[in-house]
Amino acid sequence: MKLPKVLGCLYFLIGIIVSPxxxxxxxxxxxxxxxxxxxxxxxxxVCGKVVKSTYAVKSKGKPTFLNLNKAFPxxxxxxxxxxxxxxxxxxxxxxxxLNKDICVTGLINSYKNKAQIAVNSPSQIFVKKxxxxxxxxxxxxxxxxxxxxxxxxKNKLFCGMTKKEVxxxxxxxxxxxxxxxxxxxxxxxxxxxxxxxxxxxxxxx
Numbered sequence: 001m002k003l004p005k006v007l008g009c010l011y012f013l014i015g016i017i018v019s020p021x022x023x024x025x026x027x028x029x030x031x032x033x034x035x036x037x038x039x040x041x042x043x044x045x046v047c048g049k050v051v052k053s054t055y056a057v058k059s060k061g062k063p064t065f066l067n068l069n070k071a072f073p074x075x076x077x078x079x080x081x082x083x084x085x086x087x088x089x090x091x092x093x094x095x096x097x098l099n100k101d102i103c104v105t106g107l108i109n110s111y112k113n114k115a116q117i118a119v120n121s122p123s124q125i126f127v128k129k130x131x132x133x134x135x136x137x138x139x140x141x142x143x144x145x146x147x148x149x150x151x152x153x154k155n156k157l158f159c160g161m162t163k164k165e166v167x168x169x170x171x172x173x174x175x176x177x178x179x180x181x182x183x184x185x186x187x188x189x190x191x192x193x194x195x196x197x198x199x200x201x202x203x204x205x
Contacts, residue, residue, distance in 0.1 A: 030103070033068040033077030036115030039108045046077060046117065047103040047128050053094035062086070064093050068102075078116040079104050085120045093122075101128040103160065123196055126160025138168050145169070161196040 031039060033048040048068030052075075055064045062083025067075040081093055089096075104125045106117035119125060129137070166181060166188060167173075173181040173188075181188040190196060 033070075033115070036077045036108055037110065037113070040110055040115070041108065043105070043107050045103050045105045046108075047101070048077065049101050050097045050099060053098045055092075055094045057083075066094070066097055066102075075114055078111075078114060079125065080116050080118045082118065082120070088120070089122050097125070102126065103128050105160075123160075134165070138165055142169055163190060166196065 029039075029042075030045045030047060033046055036044075036046055046068065050066050050068060052067040052071035053065065054072070056062065064081040064083075064086060065072070066079040066081075068077045068079070070076050072078075081089070086093070102125055104117050104119060106119060106124055108115055108117060110116065117124075163181070170183060173183050175182045179190045181190075188196060
């Protein structure tokens, strides 16, 4: 059955408006480093332990390499921070993350048949915590905000914070659009990994 022309156009317009919001609300898949090669070209969250870290300052592009679960040359997954993005980190990444259980969000690609994610923002990486620990972080920030009588403070957003967690702390936004939440005149951006995009203000709670 054919839709009336006007109704068809209406559905088309609704689709344009709604589909970005639906994409924004999708839950990302969490995977192990050993599984990463099976998700080439997909945006996922990879979680593992940083067993080796290297700042290749003499190599082209001056990359920083973080190997998860297995060290180079037997690595199964690597986080790559190129030199032109390194100054976005307020700490030395190869020292800060070493021996920590972390998660990274981003697009899976490969180099010499080894899976990797190139990171351009510290907000793509966060220290892995269980649900109870993350909820404790959220409650602690909520108390801090309440004691300071702040309705919204961008500096209270932390590494790896999801849209749901922003809601828990600050309540519902004034409005929202694709990858953005609005609290009055303040904007909260989300990166392709679905977590708060804070190039220079990502903190550990």
